[in-house]
Amino acid sequence: MKLSIFALLVTSAAAFAPSSVERSSTALNMDRRAAFGQIATAGAVLAGVPAIASADGSVSAATINRARGIYGDRIAGLSGAVASGDFKAIAEEKNAFILFNSGAYANNKAKKNAAVAQTNDIFKAIRSGDKAAVKSAYDTYVATNEIRALPTVSADDGQGYCNDYDFRVRSKAGAIYVR
Incomplete structure (x- = not known):
């Protein structure tokens, strides 16, 4: 996937690159095609760089x-x-x-x-x-290790969880009161 995107960007950068024909220069000595070519090249380089992993081993x-x-x-x-x-x-x-x-x-x-x-x-x-x-x-x-089984909770006894992200959702402790 990244390789195909990179190839697409390089191809588009080549299309915008200035040709060998001399063009009139602007104040910055760069025309729009050259500017877009450089922008596309920079984008291709950034897309090719893998994202930095920022996993912190979340322990809470x-x-x-x-x-x-x-x-x-x-x-x-x-x-x-x-x-x-x-x-x-x-x-x-x-x-x-x-x-x-x-x-x-x-x-x-x-x-x-x-x-x-x-x-x-x-x-x-x-x-x-x-x-x-x-x-x-x-x-x-x-x-x-103080290991205990989860309690069996029914909707009549109380509520065992409050959202779908709770680990008790599909367990015997997973009861929720619904009107």
């Missing part, structure tokens, strides 16, 4: 709460699988652990490293096939 209380809510709920939902020894169900939610650790502790490297170590303990126990070790490691992880 809202993004931390979002990570705790979305991925914490998924981790809390594994309690039945942990109790029954369903290692496959726990392994399928590995990304929830990874995303929880990176999102909930984006500002605290020490807590993030501790949570990652606890996650590794859970999956080490899964690889060894020790049901009791998985339960112990999972319980420690949930308690240490």
